[in-house]
Amino acid sequence: MNCETNNQLGDDAELYFSVGRRFLIGQGVKKDIKRAKELLTQAAAMGHPLAVQLLTTLAESTSPKKGKGKKLNITILAGSPRKGGNTDLLVEAFVQGIGTNHKVETIRVSDLNIHPCIGCNACFANKGNQCCQKDDMTGLYKKLAKSDLLVIASPVYFYGLSAQIKTVIDRLHNPIRDSFKISQMALIAVGAATLPELFDAILTEYKLCLNFFKLEDRGTLLVRGVKEKGEVSLTDYINQAKQLGASI
Numbered sequence: 001m002n003c004e005t006n007n008q009l010g011d012d013a014e015l016y017f018s019v020g021r022r023f024l025i026g027q028g029v030k031k032d033i034k035r036a037k038e039l040l041t042q043a044a045a046m047g048h049p050l051a052v053q054l055l056t057t058l059a060e061s062t063s064p065k066k067g068k069g070k071k072l073n074i075t076i077l078a079g080s081p082r083k084g085g086n087t088d089l090l091v092e093a094f095v096q097g098i099g100t101n102h103k104v105e106t107i108r109v110s111d112l113n114i115h116p117c118i119g120c121n122a123c124f125a126n127k128g129n130q131c132c133q134k135d136d137m138t139g140l141y142k143k144l145a146k147s148d149l150l151v152i153a154s155p156v157y158f159y160g161l162s163a164q165i166k167t168v169i170d171r172l173h174n175p176i177r178d179s180f181k182i183s184q185m186a187l188i189a190v191g192a193a194t195l196p197e198l199f200d201a202i203l204t205e206y207k208l209c210l211n212f213f214k215l216e217d218r219g220t221l222l223v224r225g226v227k228e229k230g231e232v233s234l235t236d237y238i239n240q241a242k243q244l245g246a247s248i
């Protein structure tokens with residue numbers, strides 16, 4: 001579980017911090033952004049290591065430039081081949097959290113026929129950046145071209161993303177990506193182990209992709225200790241997925 005709880009400021013000021021730039025504000029201050037700012041400022045003054053970062057995040061998330069109310073086209077790439085498994089359940093909860101504010105499409109990558117990039121670079125020379133491989137990536141490029149927010153959801157496979165997700169990411173080597181309007185990304189990942197380093201490789205790739213594609217990070221949900229099919233439904237991670245969705 002990647003959340004820490006800080007009770008130092010009293011119950012009504014309980015803050016939930018999580019890895020990366022995502023955060024949730026606990027009970028007492030949930031709907032009171034002004035109070036949250038006060039408390040975070042207090043915490044920053046007390047030298048809490050995450051408070052400054054959280055203040056920045058709060059400022060960004062409440063700034064008008066975020067365009068609250070702007071309907072986003074959200075594409076979720078669900079990367080587990082195990083249908084109805086933990087990744088799918090987390091994605092379902094995330095979508096529930098989003099509600100009707102945005103247009104959402106979930107794509108189970110393993111339902112598609114997508115081949116790995118063969119590195120021929122023909123797409124750099126071909127008219128319209130056409131890939132030499134004729135598979136379901138053709139349709140997916142079109143969907144991605146219209147997306148504002150891309151959500152990557154993957155099980156941990158040998159400390160990395162699933163091959164299904166990685167295959168799609170590799171196909172974004174195609175310069176057609178420059179025509180995409182995607183400006184934001186979020187990550188959901190689930191693994192069986194509980195070791196702290198479980199998501200190191202995935203987070204490194206995620207952060208580098210954010211930088212490379214110049215995307216805004218809309219949050220990460222990193223789920224440890226969940227192995228069997230459907231096991232995640234017995235945990236609080238389902239709520240956390242809903243909350244991440246609601247924060248979009």
Ligand SMILES: Cc1cc2nc3c(=O)[nH]c(=O)nc-3n(C[C@H](O)[C@H](O)[C@H](O)COP(=O)(O)O)c2cc1C
Pocket residue numbers: 080081082084085086087088154155156157158159160190191192193194198226227228229230
């Ligand atoms: C091929 C394979 C590799 C896996 N590698 C890891 C791993 O490196 N670390 C880990 O914690 N769990 C690993 N797991 C377990 C899955 O991440 C875990 O069961 C997860 O809940 C599966 O999600 P799903 O139900 O959406 O498929 C692996 C599972 C498979 C099938």
